[in-house]
Amino acid sequence: MADASDFRTAIKPVWCPGCGNFGILTALRGALADSGLEPNQVMIVSGIGCHGAVTQYVHANGFHSIHGRTLPVATGIKLANHELQVIAMAGDGDGYGIGIGHFIHAMRRNLDITLLVHNNKRYSLTTGQTSPTTEKGSSTKSTPFGVIEVPVNPLTLALSSGATYISRGFAGDPPHLRKLIADGIAHKGFALVDVLQPCITFNHVNTNAFYKEKVYKLGEDGDYDPTDMVAAYERAVEWGDRIPTGLLYKESRPTYEDEVMTIKDMPLVERPVVGVDISKTMEQFR
Amino acid sequence: MADASDFRTAIKPVWCPGCGNFGILTALRGALADSGLEPNQVMIVSGIGCHGAVTQYVHANGFHSIHGRTLPVATGIKLANHELQVIAMAGDGDGYGIGIGHFIHAMRRNLDITLLVHNNKRYSLTTGQTSPTTEKGSSTKSTPFGVIEVPVNPLTLALSSGATYISRGFAGDPPHLRKLIADGIAHKGFALVDVLQPCITFNHVNTNAFYKEKVYKLGEDGDYDPTDMVAAYERAVEWGDRIPTGLLYKESRPTYEDEVMTIKDMPLVERPVVGVDISKTMEQFR
Amino acid sequence: MIGGEAGFGIMASGLMVTKTFSRGGLHVFDTIEYPSLIRGGHNTYLVRTADREVHAHTGYIDMLVALNEETIHLHKEEMSQTGCIIFDGKEEPEGRFGVHADISLFPIPLTEMIKSLGGKPIMRNTAALGATIALIGYDITILEGLMSDMFQHKGDKMVLDNIRIVRAGYDFMMDNHPGGSGMIVNPLDDSRKPVLTGNDAVGLGALAAGCKFYSAYPMTPASGLLHFLAAEEKNHNLVVKQTEDELAAVLMAIGASHAGVRAMTATSGGGFSLMTESLGLAAMTETPLVIMEGQRPGPSTGLATRTEQGDLRFVMHAAQGDFPRVVMAPGDVKECFWAAGQAFNLAEKYQIPVIILTDKFLTENHRTVEGFNAMTIDRGLLLDPEEMDVHSDYKRYEITESGVSPRVLPGHTNGIYNANSNEHDEYGVDQEDPGNRTAMMDKRMRKLEHILEELEEPVLYGPVESDVTLISWGSTKGPILEAMMLLEQNNIRVNFLQILYLLPFHAEQVARIMNNAGRTICVENNKGAQLAGVIRERTGLAVDEKLLKYSGRMFTPGEIAGGVMEMIGHG
Amino acid sequence: MIGGEAGFGIMASGLMVTKTFSRGGLHVFDTIEYPSLIRGGHNTYLVRTADREVHAHTGYIDMLVALNEETIHLHKEEMSQTGCIIFDGKEEPEGRFGVHADISLFPIPLTEMIKSLGGKPIMRNTAALGATIALIGYDITILEGLMSDMFQHKGDKMVLDNIRIVRAGYDFMMDNHPGGSGMIVNPLDDSRKPVLTGNDAVGLGALAAGCKFYSAYPMTPASGLLHFLAAEEKNHNLVVKQTEDELAAVLMAIGASHAGVRAMTATSGGGFSLMTESLGLAAMTETPLVIMEGQRPGPSTGLATRTEQGDLRFVMHAAQGDFPRVVMAPGDVKECFWAAGQAFNLAEKYQIPVIILTDKFLTENHRTVEGFNAMTIDRGLLLDPEEMDVHSDYKRYEITESGVSPRVLPGHTNGIYNANSNEHDEYGVDQEDPGNRTAMMDKRMRKLEHILEELEEPVLYGPVESDVTLISWGSTKGPILEAMMLLEQNNIRVNFLQILYLLPFHAEQVARIMNNAGRTICVENNKGAQLAGVIRERTGLAVDEKLLKYSGRMFTPGEIAGGVMEMIGHG
Numbered sequence A, B: 001m002a003d004a005s006d007f008r009t010a011i012k013p014v015w016c017p018g019c020g021n022f023g024i025l026t027a028l029r030g031a032l033a034d035s036g037l038e039p040n041q042v043m044i045v046s047g048i049g050c051h052g053a054v055t056q057y058v059h060a061n062g063f064h065s066i067h068g069r070t071l072p073v074a075t076g077i078k079l080a081n082h083e084l085q086v087i088a089m090a091g092d093g094d095g096y097g098i099g100i101g102h103f104i105h106a107m108r109r110n111l112d113i114t115l116l117v118h119n120n121k122r123y124s125l126t127t128g129q130t131s132p133t134t135e136k137g138s139s140t141k142s143t144p145f146g147v148i149e150v151p152v153n154p155l156t157l158a159l160s161s162g163a164t165y166i167s168r169g170f171a172g173d174p175p176h177l178r179k180l181i182a183d184g185i186a187h188k189g190f191a192l193v194d195v196l197q198p199c200i201t202f203n204h205v206n207t208n209a210f211y212k213e214k215v216y217k218l219g220e221d222g223d224y225d226p227t228d229m230v231a232a233y234e235r236a237v238e239w240g241d242r243i244p245t246g247l248l249y250k251e252s253r254p255t256y257e258d259e260v261m262t263i264k265d266m267p268l269v270e271r272p273v274v275g276v277d278i279s280k281t282m283e284q285f286r
Numbered sequence C, D: 001m002i003g004g005e006a007g008f009g010i011m012a013s014g015l016m017v018t019k020t021f022s023r024g025g026l027h028v029f030d031t032i033e034y035p036s037l038i039r040g041g042h043n044t045y046l047v048r049t050a051d052r053e054v055h056a057h058t059g060y061i062d063m064l065v066a067l068n069e070e071t072i073h074l075h076k077e078e079m080s081q082t083g084c085i086i087f088d089g090k091e092e093p094e095g096r097f098g099v100h101a102d103i104s105l106f107p108i109p110l111t112e113m114i115k116s117l118g119g120k121p122i123m124r125n126t127a128a129l130g131a132t133i134a135l136i137g138y139d140i141t142i143l144e145g146l147m148s149d150m151f152q153h154k155g156d157k158m159v160l161d162n163i164r165i166v167r168a169g170y171d172f173m174m175d176n177h178p179g180g181s182g183m184i185v186n187p188l189d190d191s192r193k194p195v196l197t198g199n200d201a202v203g204l205g206a207l208a209a210g211c212k213f214y215s216a217y218p219m220t221p222a223s224g225l226l227h228f229l230a231a232e233e234k235n236h237n238l239v240v241k242q243t244e245d246e247l248a249a250v251l252m253a254i255g256a257s258h259a260g261v262r263a264m265t266a267t268s269g270g271g272f273s274l275m276t277e278s279l280g281l282a283a284m285t286e287t288p289l290v291i292m293e294g295q296r297p298g299p300s301t302g303l304a305t306r307t308e309q310g311d312l313r314f315v316m317h318a319a320q321g322d323f324p325r326v327v328m329a330p331g332d333v334k335e336c337f338w339a340a341g342q343a344f345n346l347a348e349k350y351q352i353p354v355i356i357l358t359d360k361f362l363t364e365n366h367r368t369v370e371g372f373n374a375m376t377i378d379r380g381l382l383l384d385p386e387e388m389d390v391h392s393d394y395k396r397y398e399i400t401e402s403g404v405s406p407r408v409l410p411g412h413t414n415g416i417y418n419a420n421s422n423e424h425d426e427y428g429v430d431q432e433d434p435g436n437r438t439a440m441m442d443k444r445m446r447k448l449e450h451i452l453e454e455l456e457e458p459v460l461y462g463p464v465e466s467d468v469t470l471i472s473w474g475s476t477k478g479p480i481l482e483a484m485m486l487l488e489q490n491n492i493r494v495n496f497l498q499i500l501y502l503l504p505f506h507a508e509q510v511a512r513i514m515n516n517a518g519r520t521i522c523v524e525n526n527k528g529a530q531l532a533g534v535i536r537e538r539t540g541l542a543v544d545e546k547l548l549k550y551s552g553r554m555f556t557p558g559e560i561a562g563g564v565m566e567m568i569g570h571g
């Protein structure tokens, strides 16, 4: 069985030293191993942003797609071969900005895909502009006088859109994140893992220290029932001195793959391409 | 002062006789009059779909844009001239399908725009395919074996995205809808009016009779507090024997226009185009 | 032609007429015109039939079934000299609607008849169909057979009701006008030719080519393909997915294709705009991709339900950077079928995006075809698991002479790689080195040369020697072939160069033909004479004349013949 | 050149060097190269200065400031014969990094020096700057003045700290190498020439043209324009909006423009793909629109921070249907400024989309310019409220000889109309009639003829009579102008035809020049020779040779001169 190191590649990450992406990478490799997966069984689809290069750092099938479009590519792959464990990765700009439409629609479909969002609250690869999760008032290169919109809340959006596994991790706590990712993979259905990721270069507000002080794990201070949607909603809007991490919500509902009638028997990719007979189909045109 | 008939044009609507769009049109004209607006003060932006032609049936400035893109066009217009009363109109495919990203981002901006969605739960202009609000299991031309995703819920999405006026009307009750639209216009900030619209040609499930039996008005059966977000959330997910209409949620928060510092003094369009002096700006390059 | 208000059921009865003829072994071509509205506009369905192949509508009407008076007024100018009009009424009105005296009028009290038979008002068509058959002396049992096949799934009562009404219409005319209209149409044989639209043909071609994944967003005139394939989902074990937008439609197809399934999407120009970015993704990751683009008149929403050929340059150049792609434009329904098959083969063999460029005229009008032969499948350099077992240093983007690198489907231990939208090395890893970049660009673009070699050279219809050479692409083929007959009748020697492949382009062959040609006339259903531009770019040769139409309607053969005669000063 | 790892502060110090020269009245051109990574990659900043205009980098390095050893190894082949290298160290190492013996090495213990002065490691640059100034005998007070201007907003201490470190580097070299490097650079005067990138120039041009609305989504290499305009928001009463995607970016600009504000967006090829559909919307609604497209190497994500000219055909043909647009490609920083101004005038005068096509090389590299004159503003047929007061039957899309219809801003009682993406009549109402359609297409397309008449004809640089005519567009202008000097030194008579306007195209003028030319060579920074294709399409003429580079890097003048000499068999 593969262990975390089997998911390493020889390529050295180009991220800034100290970047939260390293913690996510470690957690991901661990989670893949914990899930009992082999590299050839895993397909990682990334978008464009600092996170995007992650497909090169995990030894697994990779598809480094385009900005904001992780999920439709991942969906196509999953429907074509649902035996692949598909992990979609996105940045906050990628996933909650330009790609937010796909995000909403993917959740209502409930495909068995795990989505990890490297949420650093900035457009980092393009040198630090505001992102949809940037806090109101923040000054960035594109908003020198401060952001004037309220940030999107991926967790409440996910709750509103039918996601069946909703969690939040912290790049500064890889073991906990590893568990969340592994649970997301184990979950049958769409799993969101929103990851609080410090960007040491462009985000001087939501730093490692900022999060270290504020994050807590759901359930650590008393019972938390992740199947209670109203409770989940209340925690999802919590953002201040205390920031919840962990499994926010979980629900069981048939996956999309379960309901697509033509892939029940076998993955689509195994259907023969050669020798299709259209003569019966032709009859309707006579 | 203009009355509803001043918002009529000479053009005969091409909608199918009995289409819910007629009720919406009537309500809209009335609401514009009730709001004390003159035709030249109003700008209506529509997308593509059966609803789209509405700009031709209301005597007011119109912009019949492209499919799904009502809101960014409306936003540009509003920012350029916030003295115009901007009404954005969309279909359910238009607004909650292809255009859902703009929908979410517009709400977090809280521009003072009123969005009316002609929600007939079908792609009608393209002859009746499934839409994002089509009920699970429905068979349509593009889903002859039944839709297998859960529909989007525009109301919970709006609640999660910072909309400050969220309501639902019914095309079969124009006077009530008229009031909702007028209140949306009066509201300072982004107002959503989701309209249950029967499509007599392609939706044989959510018919006029279907709705007549189920809709009720929030507050009619006891106190309802539209400022209570949790209560709103509970009603927003209600869909079955009883379907709530009316004002679901309302909140007061500065509008986007209030916060854009450079349009506080005057609409952007009034700034002079000629005679801009760039010599001071040039200094930074020396 | 059947004409009336949208909602009168014109589409359904038109298709009945078409199939009644095709079941009798006749060749049929039909033309459907409707505005971008669901109801309230004027719809027409024009059926043309003959005992030889018919490629287009003629532009004039022999028999008009007018379900309302407006139809007569809108079309009376198009009536042929000895045509006839069937209309709902008891008698010829005073003034005969102002139509020419040579035109016969056949009143039939459709509304009354239906009411007395207890039918729904929409069944006026059905009675009119029977009346039509009577007037042309055609075999009514063919129509009855068709009715029974079509309504069978709605139960016996439905079948009988319909047949009763057809008969009523038929009998009325036989009783009142036993001499018929003077026009006679006889069945040829019982070959029951299939009648397909271009959408149907592309769909059938895709099925035959082993396509298993179709993701799309509805858009006229490509929606028909979505509807057809969605209905076939179970029969052919497809996944057909209506997506949230065209971005997702093309990206899902790319994902599915990457995972090894033959995948396709289709749209019109507006939706193709949204697919633009992903074309480049397919090219850079070397993922096979098939897209049908059904043109309609732009710019923007334009005339959503009409026809035009305005997107040629657009699809040739969409997306940033230079990369290989194929653009093919089938000219008729039969070619649509083969184009779909070939598109999948080329896409997989060369690991590139392939665009099938059609239009409203081709995708939505019906035409009889003979059956189709079996399709050849070529998946190109696709390594199977056994081949991969022995691979120890697999390079997905290996630089080869042909530009094509062996492909592997995700899942094999030795075949792990990174499909990458960034410029990359042979393994798929990000690589910014200038030398690598140049080599990779060369590798990818090299494919085009090899593709050109394998594509069939352009076909010249008609005599090799001619006074006039018509040059065109796509759906104008039909009207042009018909126009050639008209021109020949006028003793004009004409041939026709059909450009099936727009990219890559057979520059040498086209230049050779043009250099040997008399007067060259480029016929295009657009404003920009886009093919003429492509020809000049590729060959340096300017066509002598351009015959363009961009009213949102297709040329009639007569318009082409007339235009040509005017251009060559033939009076 | 300054080189080192990303994160070493190379961009900032490079700009310091540039400005130190420009403040001394010298002409400067700089070239920035970095990979698509935030940290960890190799960055370089190459500054070239002279007392005459400089248009490009040369491809060789006179003085290399190497912040790490890798830099020396990566660039030693590019060193000019008598160049010198400044590096962080105490002495020349054994083996001299393998560089040629004629190259002088100047070690300076930067790390130590900074540590002893209590500076941050990133300040190694600053000391190196001082050392550089010393070695070329330049006036150190100019650099000190610049430092104090630039750090002023961070407080006096910051200014003093920096100056102390600059001085330390300067003094070290003056003490240890009083003879300098042998290279001498003297200030020319105190004209303090402005130093701008193409992005800066487009931004300034837009401001001068009265642009008040800028909506964009970040994308290299256009992000610089967003940053510049965002910073100017208050000074110039702009609304600058970063949107959720490029769809929204262009649509908001269309909305704002429709309401009467001069509005603009900018992006690169990937983002432009998403703007495609809206181009047609602007065309159909006849809304003025200005877009800058900063090219970078595709397909797809490609090489996100490198340069290429691969999007010409793409922007010329993006979106369905035929419609008028302007595509202009400024060749240098100065032309960027004027292009922006002209783009707004053309967009408003003809109510069309105008695309300013630039690239990474042009948008991100700095160059000295003289100041700019005042800009002429022409808003075209824009009816003012008084004119509208007397209008009783306003037709927004009135069919006119010029194709341009008088425009009114929403708000006036007599000016109510429907801007419509559907084909429409003169009032903007949906209209499917074929005659109306044809008339409207003709009306819109007519604009192009009038635009062409008013555009300046293409410029021929160099002698009218020549052996070789280079033809190119966009940012290759700089390297070509420099290459011409090299070619002249080799006694080759060469001139250069710059195509500033790609659409509409001055076909006659270009054909005339080409017909009179000796050998024609098209120089393009792409694989597809896209301009050569456009020329052939429009004139029928094929260029004799194509000199293409598509490694993601710009030509050096030497490469062009060398390529030309090889092609003409010189040498």
Ligand SMILES: Cc1ncc(C[n+]2csc(CCOP(=O)(O)OP(=O)(O)O)c2C)c(N)n1
Binding pocket: A048, A049, A050, A051, A052, A066, A067, A090, A091, A092, A093, A094, A095, A118, A120, A121, A122, A123, A124, A125, A126, A131, D217, D218, D219, D220, D246, D270, D271, D274, D301
């Ligand atoms: C269509 C398109 N628009 C813009 C870009 C430029 N771009 C690259 S990465 C990026 C944003 C990255 O932000 P995020 O997704 O948060 O990732 P991060 O870099 O912060 O990890 C943008 C705008 C692009 N590649 N494609």
Ligand SMILES: Cc1ncc(C[n+]2csc(CCOP(=O)(O)OP(=O)(O)O)c2C)c(N)n1
Binding pocket: B048, B049, B050, B051, B052, B066, B067, B090, B091, B092, B093, B094, B095, B118, B120, B121, B122, B123, B124, B125, B126, B131, C217, C218, C219, C220, C246, C270, C271, C274, C301
């Ligand atoms: C980019 C693009 N894709 C597809 C279409 C085709 N189209 C026109 S209307 C429509 C859907 C209409 O559905 P909806 O928005 O619900 O409006 P309705 O007709 O139901 O009122 C579609 C898909 C288009 N015009 N543009």
Ligand code: SF4
Binding pocket: A014, A015, A016, A018, A019, A020, A021, A050, A120, A124, A125, A198, A199, A200, A201, A202, D038, D039
């Ligand atoms: S810029 Fe930020 S997100 Fe990107 S690699 Fe550096 S620290 Fe990480």
Ligand code: SF4
Binding pocket: B014, B015, B016, B018, B019, B020, B021, B050, B120, B124, B125, B198, B199, B200, B201, B202, C038, C039
């Ligand atoms: S198709 Fe439906 S939505 Fe469209 S006009 Fe007819 S009834 Fe109304």
Ligand SMILES: [Mg+2]
Binding pocket: A049, A091, A092, A093, A118, A119, A120, A121, A122, A123, A124, A131
């Ligand atoms: Mg980010």
Ligand SMILES: [Mg+2]
Binding pocket: B049, B091, B092, B093, B118, B119, B120, B121, B122, B123, B124, B131
């Ligand atoms: Mg709808």
